Amino acid sequence: MIRKILFGAACVLNIGVVCAKDIQQTDFRQNPAIENYQQIPKSVIFKTKKFKIRIDKQPNGKYLYQSWPANGKITSKPSMIISDGEFIPDGSGGNYYFEFNNEGYSYKVWRNYLTDSPKKAPYTLTVEDLDGKTVVKQDGIVVKN
Numbered sequence: 001m002i003r004k005i006l007f008g009a010a011c012v013l014n015i016g017v018v019c020a021k022d023i024q025q026t027d028f029r030q031n032p033a034i035e036n037y038q039q040i041p042k043s044v045i046f047k048t049k050k051f052k053i054r055i056d057k058q059p060n061g062k063y064l065y066q067s068w069p070a071n072g073k074i075t076s077k078p079s080m081i082i083s084d085g086e087f088i089p090d091g092s093g094g095n096y097y098f099e100f101n102n103e104g105y106s107y108k109v110w111r112n113y114l115t116d117s118p119k120k121a122p123y124t125l126t127v128e129d130l131d132g133k134t135v136v137k138q139d140g141i142v143v144k145n
Contacts, residue, residue, distance in 0.1 A: 040087065040096065045074065046123045048138035053125060054078075055085070055098055055109060063087060065100045065107060082107060104130045 042057045052068045063085035066078040085100040094113040099106065110124040121139035128134050 044123075045143045046140035047143050048125055048140040050138065051125065051140075052143065053109065053123075053140065058083070063098050063100070065098070065109070105135075 040057075043054065045052065045054045047053075047070060050070050052070055052072060052074065054066045054074065056064045056066075058064055062083065065080070065082040065085055067080045068074065068076065068078055072079070080102070082100040082102045085098050087096060088099055089096045090110070095111060097108050097110040099108050101107070106128045108126045108128075110126065112122055112124060121141055123140040123142065125136065125138050125140060126134055127136035
């Protein structure tokens with residue numbers, strides 16, 4: 001009888017230790033396996049109604065935002081360049097966004113893996129002013145991954 005009680009206590013203790021290790025490993029910035037699961041491209045080009053946008057991962061781990069008019073060529077000089085962007089995971093379903101700051105405006109490029117509609121575009125650009133008011137919100141389709 002005592003053996004059964006000790007065995008049961010040992011099993012509960014082992015399960016608790018395994019669960020604690022799993023919880024500690026859920027920090028995305030320190031666990032490259034989660035980043036790979038989310039399939040974050042090193043470079044992506046997408047087009048909205050008014051812009052072509054390219055986002056590239058830099059050697060320092062930050063992201064570079066470049067944009068052109070929608071009918072502009074990627075080989076031409078960008079109309080806007082913002083460096084030092086951040087990758088920010090959004091929930092556990094694989095969604096994420098990139099955030100860039102320029103002259104008081106916050107540029108966010110959302111990657112929409114999970115949506116309610118199959119017609120939802122894979123990327124959305126939002127631009128907010130200093131007051132947090134959205135001044136631009138446009139869905140985009142991938143031109144090149």
